[in-house]
Amino acid sequence: MHAVWVIAKRELNSFFDSLVAYILLVLFLGFSGFFTWLYGADVFLSGQASLQSFFSTAYWSLFFFTPALTMRLLAEENKTGTIELLLTKAVTDRQVVLGKFLAAVLLVAIALAFTLPYAFTISAIGPLDWGATLCGYLGLLLMSAAYIGIGLYASSITSNQVVAFLITLFIGLFFHVLFDALAANFTGLAGLVFSTLSMSEHFDSLSRGVVDTRDLIYFLSLIVAGLLLAEFTLTKRNLD
């Protein structure tokens, strides 16, 4: 566990040292702030004391935000060869993957924490449903974690960051929109399967304040699948 934290700490520092963290924080806050408060179906238009407009904006901005965070994590180590030095230290492959995962999740959590003033502002103008709001934040965090898992896997199979970014977006697109679109076009079992796989299906119900174990299982299984695949890619070097 200690090793996981040591790796996470280094990655987090490296996000801030390389300005990636600042750029993404500014972009994320600017983008979601603009659409939450100033433009389109914003808070004032909906006339309700809720953060729904923020959640639906962040649903998309985090989708693009996370691959940019994860693309570097393993691809760069593969490219420069530092992965060899890292894996010959007293750490397991799993600890390396978990440490990097934790760093990216923490950065997303920091970004989300900066939007908490939105919630306090709205609760000052009207009766905000805090339960639903916290669930919405949980949903955003779990969704990002799922994409970080996928991103780590994409980053582990290549030494090119751009390729890692695009693979993550490609896989993510299926969960983010395509399965939902397919679900609308199919009935019966196929429709059920596609709607179960769709991210928006699970995110929407969570952001409305409904905590369903099925949703949690969905997010957790995506996370675990991504991390196990990434770990497997690292371990593959040992196989003949």
Next chain:
Amino acid sequence: MDIRIENLTKRFGPQKAVDNISFDVKTGEIVGFLGPNGAGKSTTMKMITGYLGIGEGDIFIGDKSVRQHGDELKRHIGYLPENNPLYTDMPVIDYLIFSAELQGLDKAKIPGRVREMIEVTGLKAEKHKKIGELSKGYRQRVGLAQAMIHDPEILILDEPTTGLDPNQIVEIRKLIRELGQHKTVILSTHILPEVEATCDRILIINKGKIVANGTAESLRSQSSGSAVMRVVIEGGPAELVKSTIGTLPGIRQVVITDAQSGKLEVTAEPGTVLGRSLFYMCVEKGWVLTEAVPVETRLEDIFRNLTLN
């Protein structure tokens, strides 16, 4: 901790990078790994450090198999990989702290240990610079410092002196010699005088197989298989001297290199006491033996002999 390698084989596709090699390295011994590019040196080292999986055979470190206890054994090993990959965006001191923490060093011991390593490797003036800003030689020192940071019992150094200037090379060799007194060290290199200067034993590996294993002296006598001496004898015609030497016991070949000054090269069976019999011969004939230099086979020649065919 001793290292014992048993029938180690590693395939990459159809090619055998390491082909059924076995050897031991004892505690307090520095073993030099020599071989042409692509001979399997780095592959063997990567398997010892647990980076690459073991194909066939096994490696034992202090009686524990790397196959079964690989992750646990890692903390006893300090490793400097080929090309010395480092995080170029990290300051030297942060990187050393990071390495120490990853190796599970006691938190209270880390600052002292880092300071000591910076001292030993001469990085004091550069410790706050980013690794990316350092020259190759300084990066190499960072690589050595991170390998030794947790005071490992085993050091695996893949070409430790590349990129260093002659003064640094001498310092690092001295450091390795000192460390080698109570640690187990395996280092690989292309620089032949380096192995002679630092290593107790030499392993020459070619096309995945060990072709020589022994001290520099034993390799010399094995490979040449004869004693060669360059002599200058004055006072008699070279042809006569040559034929007279030919009658001495154990002589294989006599070549006149310069008839004018009486220079000859004498090759004899190994173990022949050449100097003594040449001296008595000259005394008997009334010639003067002005020069007698035993010719050592150079390590370069041994290396070329063993690896070129």
